[in-house]
Amino acid sequence: MDCAEPANVQTCSEQGVTGFPTVQYYKAFAQNTREGKRISAPHGDVQDNVWILRHMIINYLEKNEGTWPSACPPLEPASATEVQEFFENNNEHYLALIFEDDKSYLGREVTMDMLQYENIVVRRVLRNNQALIRQYQVNSLPSLCVLYRNGSFSQILLSRNDRSSYTSILQTLPGVVHSLFTLIGSPNTDMNQEQLSDMWKNADKRKVYMADLESGLHYSLRVEVSKFTILSGDILTALRKYVTVLAKFFPARQCVKNLLQSLDSWLRSRDITKIPYSDFRNMVDNNEQIPDAVLADDLTWVGCQGSKSWFRGFPCSMWIIFHVMTVQAAYNDQYKLKETYPLEVLDAMRGYVHHIFGCAECAAHFENMAKETMPLVSTTNEAILWLWSRHNQVNHRLAGVPSEDPQFPKRQWPSYDICPNCRSMVRRRSFWTESSILDFLKVHYSLQNIFTDYLVPEVELLEKQSKGRRQRRLRRETGKERNTKEEKEALENNRIEIPTNGLESHGPSNIQKPSIIWMSSRTNDQDEDIVDLDSFVEQQYKSKSLKALSGRRKHKSGRRETLGLTMEEDQQLDLDYAEAEESLKGVDSRYLIGVHLEEIGKDGDAPVKRRWFRLLGVGFSHLDISLCLILYLLSIMCLLGMYMYFGMKMPCRKRHVGDPSL
Numbered sequence: 307m308d309c310a311e312p313a314n315v316q317t318c319s320e321q322g323v324t325g326f327p328t329v330q331y332y333k334a335f336a337q338n339t340r341e342g343k344r345i346s347a348p349h350g351d352v353q354d355n356v357w358i359l360r361h362m363i364i365n366y367l368e369k370n371e372g373t374w375p376s377a378c379p380p381l382e383p384a385s386a387t388e389v390q391e392f393f394e395n396n397n398e399h400y401l402a403l404i405f406e407d408d409k410s411y412l413g414r415e416v417t418m419d420m421l422q423y424e425n426i427v428v429r430r431v432l433r434n435n436q437a438l439i440r441q442y443q444v445n446s447l448p449s450l451c452v453l454y455r456n457g458s459f460s461q462i463l464l465s466r467n468d469r470s471s472y473t474s475i476l477q478t479l480p481g482v483v484h485s486l487f488t489l490i491g492s493p494n495t496d497m498n499q500e501q502l503s504d505m506w507k508n509a510d511k512r513k514v515y516m517a518d519l520e521s522g523l524h525y526s527l528r529v530e531v532s533k534f535t536i537l538s539g540d541i542l543t544a545l546r547k548y549v550t551v552l553a554k555f556f557p558a559r560q561c562v563k564n565l566l567q568s569l570d571s572w573l574r575s576r577d578i579t580k581i582p583y584s585d586f587r588n589m590v591d592n593n594e595q596i597p598d599a600v601l602a603d604d605l606t607w608v609g610c611q612g613s614k615s616w617f618r619g620f621p622c623s624m625w626i627i628f629h630v631m632t633v634q635a636a637y638n639d640q641y642k643l644k645e646t647y648p649l650e651v652l653d654a655m656r657g658y659v660h661h662i663f664g665c666a667e668c669a670a671h672f673e674n675m676a677k678e679t680m681p682l683v684s685t686t687n688e689a690i691l692w693l694w695s696r697h698n699q700v701n702h703r704l705a706g707v708p709s710e711d712p713q714f715p716k717r718q719w720p721s722y723d724i725c726p727n728c729r730s731m732v733r734r735r736s737f738w739t740e741s742s743i744l745d746f747l748k749v750h751y752s753l754q755n756i757f758t759d760y761l762v763p764e765v766e767l768l769e770k771q772s773k774g775r776r777q778r779r780l781r782r783e784t785g786k787e788r789n790t791k792e793e794k795e796a797l798e799n800n801r802i803e804i805p806t807n808g809l810e811s812h813g814p815s816n817i818q819k820p821s822i823i824w825m826s827s828r829t830n831d832q833d834e835d836i837v838d839l840d841s842f843v844e845q846q847y848k849s850k851s852l853k854a855l856s857g858r859r860k861h862k863s864g865r866r867e868t869l870g871l872t873m874e875e876d877q878q879l880d881l882d883y884a885e886a887e888e889s890l891k892g893v894d895s896r897y898l899i900g901v902h903l904e905e906i907g908k909d910g911d912a913p914v915k916r917r918w919f920r921l922l923g924v925g926f927s928h929l930d931i932s933l934c935l936i937l938y939l940l941s942i943m944c945l946l947g948m949y950m951y952f953g954m955k956m957p958c959r960k961r962h963v964g965d966p967s968l
């Protein structure tokens with residue numbers, strides 16, 4: 307599971323995955339996700355140690371108690387009888403036997419590898435099975451022997467007795483074909499050329515894009531940090547330092563700057579050792595409603611877009627964010643704008659990568675580099691160059707590995723075409739010219755070279771944020787999670803079903819507001835519809851009325867005693883509902899959008915109730931009715947005025963008509 311995919315973030319967080327790779331083993335037929343058992347992944351380079359991981363997985367598989375899943379190949383050694391009867395009981399073309407020692411994993415690994423191929427089965431035979439060893443004339447271990455349906459067999463001699471040699475040769479046997487298995491959850495985002503070119507964003511490698519920087523920021527604060535339910539210890543320290551340098555040096559737009567600064571002050575002001583991630587997230591989402599502060603919550607990769615969804619993206623943006631910040635820190639230092647010390651940005655990066663960055667392998671490598679040479683950095687310019695040269699070391703190490711995007715091969719950077727002066731030739735060998743590189747980096751990662759292409763404008767972001775906030779508040783207050791599957795479907799179809807009794811209890815927290823949550827047909831205006839009524843109703847609602855309303859629902863669910871409602875109040879509410887339902891009888895239910903009754907306050911002891919009817923998609927509130935009345939009165943006054951005007955003119959006109967001299 308790719309925990310860097312936003313869609314997987316919640317699952318990874320629920321599983322407590324904080325770094326990669328993480329191996330969680332589920333027994334066959336596990337019933338729930340809590341049954342996963344954490345296998346400690348091998349330390350160090352995953353690619354070098356992946357064989358350890360394979361062996362660990364095989365060990366766990368073999369420990370599987372209970373029913374053996376039919377899709378799972380038998381890993382235990384084959385007996386002579388099984389081999390003899392194999393072709394009678396199976397339709398396969400071949401049976402491959404791997405003769406080996408008890409402790410060897412070769413047979414089991416090849417068995418697993420060949421699981422994806424049809425017409426062949428692989429089994430292991432152990433040294434102690436002398437009958438089979440003699441029958442198939444095995445002289446040394448390990449050894450591979452292929453049996454055919456017609457009863458013949460061949461010894462296959464290979465120069466190397468390893469897993470890939472065995473697997474490759476077996477795959478080439480005539481009739482052995484790759485099955486059409488697809489891995490569960492494997493990315494299906496391999497777009498065709500047309501789709502890719504439709505979505506492709508033109509990027510210039512000479513430029514830096516704010517969309518990449520902000521996407522990286524969003525991902526690091528909302529996705530990476532969300533792996534930790536509680537922020538404490540080294541993680542909290544690293545986060546504090548990261549946010550501090552962001553607030554100081556991230557060349558943000560004003561709304562992002564406001565957010566980062568408020569986040570930084572909030573983290574500093576909380577002199578505590580543990581912060582729940584939810585509190586931190588509240589601040590990132592600006593639920594505290596600091597004016598003009600927002601960070602977009604989507605990913606738009608421009609300079610960091612990859613040719614496939616799993617290439618580039620976030621790690622690319624992290625490099626750029628830190629390069630930009632080392633350069634900004636140097637400018638601040640040079641012009642004495644903000645106090646900074648040479649290692650400030652690098653220290654924050656080291657902490658972030660070590661404690662928060664999801665890629666464990668990257669973290670280990672980076673920490674090794676940092677330990678060796680980072681403390682030697684003594685000026686802000688050196689910090690720029692240190693990061694540039696370490697990034698190039700990483701580029702060098704990663705050139706040609708599977709994670710490299712073939713369309714963006716790892717090269718030493720900057721290339722000749724973007725900085726011809728950065729290299730010089732001495733005796734036909736190319737060398738970096740450090741002073742030119744420093745100048746180049748200071749220009750490339752300067753404010754002037756950061757472009758806002760594909761960025762959502764600040765105004766739109768702020769609007770979206772306040773809309774989202776209102777919707778969340780509404781949802782919280784109604785307690786009705788409308789994003790359930792059914793409701794989503796209903797929304798898409800532009801309708802939300804009205805509960806038949808309209809008042810059914812949804813439990814104590816589900817205090818429902820009037821029919822404002824039942825959509826009118828203007829899906830596009832849906833938000834506005836919610837917003838206007840929401841604020842209006844909010845003014846009308848008194849805490850007492852909410853209590854009474856929720857009381858009614860709780861009463862329905864049989865929890866009346868917790869209401870604090872008297873029997874009389876409760877009965878009164880029942881009567882009102884009955885009355886409302888009665889008045890709606892005969893109305894075609896297709897046109898009935900909603901009916902609701904609310905108690906808005908008390909007039910003496912008698913509760914004052916307001917009825918809301920929404921018919922044919924139109925909701926009539928007091929405001930609507932008042933407006934109607936005013937219009938009605940105005941029209942009457944107009945009519946009266948006209949009547950009087952013409953009434954006075956008529957006798958005069960009659961006189962004119964009767965006078966022949968005119």
Ligand SMILES: Cc1cc2nc3c(=O)[nH]c(=O)nc-3n(C[C@H](O)[C@H](O)[C@H](O)COP(=O)(O)OP(=O)(O)OC[C@H]3O[C@@H](n4cnc5c(N)ncnc54)[C@H](O)[C@@H]3O)c2cc1C
Nearest residue numbers: 618621622624625659667668671672694697698709714719
């Ligand atoms: C700290 C860190 C450690 C990592 N370690 C590993 C690892 O061990 N294994 C692994 O598989 N992946 C690792 N990654 C991810 C990897 O380095 C790349 O980020 C990822 O493969 C995406 O590559 P990319 O093609 O987008 O270019 P990136 O290397 O991400 O570079 C992004 C952009 O920065 C610019 N750039 C390139 N080189 C330099 C430079 N020397 N100086 C300044 N700017 C430059 C270019 O414009 C480039 O497009 C690490 C990432 C980070 C942030």
